Amino acid sequence: MALILAPAHPPNSPARLHALIPAAGIGSRAGTAGPKQYELLDGRLLVLHTLSAFTRVRRLASVLVVVAPGDQRLAAGEGYDVVPCGGATRAASVAAGLDELARRGASGHDWVLVHDAARCLVQPEWIEALIAACEHDTVGGLLAQPLTDTLKAEEGGRVQATLPRGGKWLAQTPQMFRLDTLRQALAQAGDAVTDEASAIEAMGLRPMLVAASGQNIKVTWPEDFALAQAVLRSRQP
Ligand code: CTP
Ligand code: MG
DSSP states (O other), X not given: OOOOOOOSSOTTSOOOEEEEEEOOOOOTTXXXXXXXXXXXXXXXXXXXXXXXXXXXXXXXXXXXXXXOTTOOSOOOBTTBEEEOOOOSSHHHHHHHHHHHHHHTTOOTTXXXXXXXXXXXXXXXXXXXXXXXXXXXXXXXXXXXXXXXXXXXXXXXXXXXXXXXXXXXXXXXXXXXXXXHHHHHHHHHHOTTOSSHHHHHHHTTOOOEEEEOOXXXXXXXXXXXXXXXXXXXXXXXX
16 A cells, blocks of 8 residues: 655645744854853853743744754753754854755745844744734735934944934844745845845845834843843843
8 A cells, every 4th residue: 555645734724934043153242152142141041041932932833943063052942943054154054944944844835933042032922023014914024123323334433424314224033034935035145144134135025124122132242141131130020
């Protein structure tokens, strides 16, 4: 008798949502001994704070963390899996993670929410707000914040010009796009892009800007750890 294997996700079924968390960087600006995603905040690995927000979002069908090849500091846990397919740049890590999602049966029509492991203050409600804003859109979008400071262009350490800040936004993550579109966009854009939206824009598409909280910082510099710690403490009941 012939054995017929059912496809992991039958065609024409509703799109699912997956989270992809790149965590394969070295954190060169953070001033820590090891990669910043493994620093302790409130006694817990920084990346586990990020994951705790995503695993509380019930709409997500899967959560996949991309770490560097050979990195064994993060094991799979409740509601998330870990894959050691990180690359030399963030874009390469994301592209490899998208390939892995497809390999695991995600459909090209499924949504992927890409989120920096280093944005450890993200809250489930913010992720849900992005999903609500984008899931019926044709392109997708990203959390972002309108600029509040005055914007200067620099030349030789001095102000060359003051740029109009109206209509300018700071891009955050998560950024939510269809799996196939994002794979194609990243393949065309190459390794230099620092977010998914810019790869999508390069295809002539216009991602939706979804207003976000200024607390959704990317821990980048040494002083950011104390700030993140203070915000986490302020949330404790
Ligand atoms: N990242 C990744 N693979 C890389 C580079 C970055 O998965 N080759 C991840 C980081 O782990 C981080 C996110 O992408 O969660 C955002 O990148 P960034 O804040 O720039 O982290 P790092 O590249 O690690 O830090 P730095 O640029 O200071 O070296
Ligand atoms: Mg980096």
